[in-house]
Amino acid sequence: MKRCLPLALVILAAALLPLLLDPRGYWIRVLTFTLLFAAMAQAWNIVGGLANQTSLGHAAFFGIGAYTSTVLLLKFGISPWLGMLAGGALGGVAALVIAIPTMRLQGHYFALATLAFGEVMRVIANVWTSLTGGPGGLSVPFVPPSFAAYSFKLLRPHAYIALVALIVVTVIFEIIRRGAMGYRLRAIKENAPAAEVIGIDTTKVKLQAAVISGILTAMLGTLYAQIAVFFDPDTVFGIASISIRIALIAIIGGVGTAAGPILGAFFIIPLEEIMNAWLSSRAAGLSQLVFGVILIAVILWRPRGFITVIDALRARLSRTVKP
Amino acid sequence: MTLLQAILDGLLIGGVYAVISIGLTLVYGVMGIVNFAQAEFLTIGMFVAWFAWAFLGLDPVLAAPLSFAVVFAIGWLVQGQLIARVLKAPSVAQIFLTVGLLIVIENGSLLLFGSQFRSVTTSYQTMSLSLGPLFISVPYLIAFAMSLACGVALWWFMRASWFGRAMRATAQNPSAAQLMGIDTDLMYKIAFALGVGLTAFGGAVILPYVTVFPGVGGQFVVLMFTVVVLGGLGSIAGAVVGGLTVGVIQALSSLFFPIQLQNLVLFIVFILVLAVRPQGLIGAHR
Numbered sequence: 258m259k260r261c262l263p264l265a266l267v268i269l270a271a272a273l274l275p276l277l278l279d280p281r282g283y284w285i286r287v288l289t290f291t292l293l294f295a296a297m298a299q300a301w302n303i304v305g306g307l308a309n310q311t312s313l314g315h316a317a318f319f320g321i322g323a324y325t326s327t328v329l330l331l332k333f334g335i336s337p338w339l340g341m342l343a344g345g346a347l348g349g350v351a352a353l354v355i356a357i358p359t360m361r362l363q364g365h366y367f368a369l370a371t372l373a374f375g376e377v378m379r380v381i382a383n384v385w386t387s388l389t390g391g392p393g394g395l396s397v398p399f400v401p402p403s404f405a406a407y408s409f410k411l412l413r414p415h416a417y418i419a420l421v422a423l424i425v426v427t428v429i430f431e432i433i434r435r436g437a438m439g440y441r442l443r444a445i446k447e448n449a450p451a452a453e454v455i456g457i458d459t460t461k462v463k464l465q466a467a468v469i470s471g472i473l474t475a476m477l478g479t480l481y482a483q484i485a486v487f488f489d490p491d492t493v494f495g496i497a498s499i500s501i502r503i504a505l506i507a508i509i510g511g512v513g514t515a516a517g518p519i520l521g522a523f524f525i526i527p528l529e530e531i532m533n534a535w536l537s538s539r540a541a542g543l544s545q546l547v548f549g550v551i552l553i554a555v556i557l558w559r560p561r562g563f564i565t566v567i568d569a570l571r572a573r574l575s576r577t578v579k580p
Numbered sequence: 581m582t583l584l585q586a587i588l589d590g591l592l593i594g595g596v597y598a599v600i601s602i603g604l605t606l607v608y609g610v611m612g613i614v615n616f617a618q619a620e621f622l623t624i625g626m627f628v629a630w631f632a633w634a635f636l637g638l639d640p641v642l643a644a645p646l647s648f649a650v651v652f653a654i655g656w657l658v659q660g661q662l663i664a665r666v667l668k669a670p671s672v673a674q675i676f677l678t679v680g681l682l683i684v685i686e687n688g689s690l691l692l693f694g695s696q697f698r699s700v701t702t703s704y705q706t707m708s709l710s711l712g713p714l715f716i717s718v719p720y721l722i723a724f725a726m727s728l729a730c731g732v733a734l735w736w737f738m739r740a741s742w743f744g745r746a747m748r749a750t751a752q753n754p755s756a757a758q759l760m761g762i763d764t765d766l767m768y769k770i771a772f773a774l775g776v777g778l779t780a781f782g783g784a785v786i787l788p789y790v791t792v793f794p795g796v797g798g799q800f801v802v803l804m805f806t807v808v809v810l811g812g813l814g815s816i817a818g819a820v821v822g823g824l825t826v827g828v829i830q831a832l833s834s835l836f837f838p839i840q841l842q843n844l845v846l847f848i849v850f851i852l853v854l855a856v857r858p859q860g861l862i863g864a865h866r
Contacts, residue, residue: 311672358855364671365614365813369805370854373847376802380844501679508672542690542794549683556680557665560673 322478348475594827
């Protein structure tokens with residue numbers, strides 16, 4: 258219960274923030290993307306944190322979600338809410354397709370294989386012009402604002418939907434982490450042969466985790482499409498823009514914990530936005546350069562993420578409270 | 581005949597792929613770290629060679645040792661100051677440290693050199709030799725020969741020199757190596773500096789037929805990973821086989837597929853190899 262308190266405070270703060278920010282302003286957009294990326298990093302955390310499989314290809318699922326709902330809306334006028342379900346289903350299938358051949362891989366090998374899978378999807382999206390519009394990208398068509406059509410005049414509803422998504426994904430993550438599946442995944446992470454010996458079907462558990470993570474990430478892709486309104490293959494299937502960023506958020510925050518991706522997202526996304534706003538007009542590449550330097554510094558300082566700072570603080574506090 | 585020509589071109593290009601990828605496999609073999617920023621050192625090597633050509637009038641092929649030396653020094657610092665600190669950290673920290681390095685180098689070169697494309701002009705750029713019905717492009721041939729020389733030198737270094745043996749000992753068992761009086765930190769520095777230096781060397785020798793810009797390394801990332809995974813991560817001989825194979829796959833797929841799909845073939849080969857034979861095609865272990 259004590260562990261949930263800071264989390265509840267963060268959620269409460271996030272619930273009030275959209276009301277305080279100018280609904281037409283810049284910062285509500287930053288907040289919306291922060292919440293969305295926190296949710297994505299949390300979905301990644303199921304595979305990357307619990308199963309300890311560092312995926313660098315989650316853009317594959319994300320892009321599938323963005324394209325599925327938008328193509329369904331464009332070609333058949335289907336509401337993005339239903340498109341999100343279809344995207345989630347396709348994302349789950351894609352996760353299964355890539356998980357089966359890469360299941361046995363670990364560490365760097367798994368990272369490399371998933372990286373290549375993300376690139377395969379990006380190339381396909383660029384080439385399959387009749388469906389995706391190719392490198393020119395897709396615009397989400399304008400429909401009269403209504404909740405059923407997932408179309409709003411202002412960003413405020415988008416911020417709340419992103420917040421709900423973050424809460425849902427976090428709850429799913431916690432249920433998995435605390436449940437039997439979480440124990441199985443941790444057993445596999447610590448010692449796969451031993452887990453096999455005590456009767457855990459390691460392949461099945463890893464596949465389940467991968468598919469759940471893929472479904473959630475694809476559904477979040479639909480959210481992104483509706484907020485961004487325009488996207489192209491290089492943004493939604495991008496290595497740096499999506500795959501690495503998602504993993505980075507979870508890692509900077511603290512892998513395998515529910516608070517980690519949220520901490521990471523509230524650090525990285527605003528930081529990037531602030532630096533883009535301040536530095537990108539000065540010289541090309543400067544803001545990304547500073548970003549890279551900060552990233553290196555954070556990893557050298559806290560290789561296990563910001564969560565360790567909080568743990569250390571808590572340890573110090575409890576030491577002073579109980580003499 | 582076009583098939584033979586494609587295979588020949590593929591082998592010549594593949595020789596260079598081998599040299600630029602050996603560094604990646606060397607660093608993994610010795611330290612167990614996959615350097616995601618490896619391809620960025622190719623960019624640096626190309627820039628060094630380009631400036632040597634533009635301001636000193638040095639042919640890129642002759643500037644290759646200079647590229648090697650400059651990047652060797654950078655690599656020495658990077659290993660000592662950054663990589664050494666995460667050798668015992670979880671693999672995610674290692675991956676993302678090198679990703680951070682990638683972002684810094686790519687944007688640093690954008691900041692320093694701007695986004696324009698730069699190329700060199702050499703007397704032999706468009707020349708080719710004819711071998712019966714086949715043609716051998718002279719820049720490809722020179723790049724291949726330089727890569728071959730570099731590969732032989734590395735092979736000698738690893739096999740015959742004391743440093744090479746000490747490095748292999750470090751790779752096999754760092755604590756035993758330390759007990760034998762080997763300074764493993766020094767070995768790590770040499771391995772990393774040598775690894776990125778070789779990649780920079782490869783960058784210089786391809787300059788006659790590849791234009792340089794800050795994102796050029798990005799085009800080689802998946803290619804380099806495919807090369808080392810084909811040969812088995814950590815195996816130097818494997819990287820040579822992998823390099824030649826990737827060169828031939830690329831040249832052949834250009835015969836059958838449109839240009840946009842060429843990389844797709846490479847990616848799929850890459851995933852399949854990882855899935856079926858993660859230890860690499862020739863399965864050599866370090």
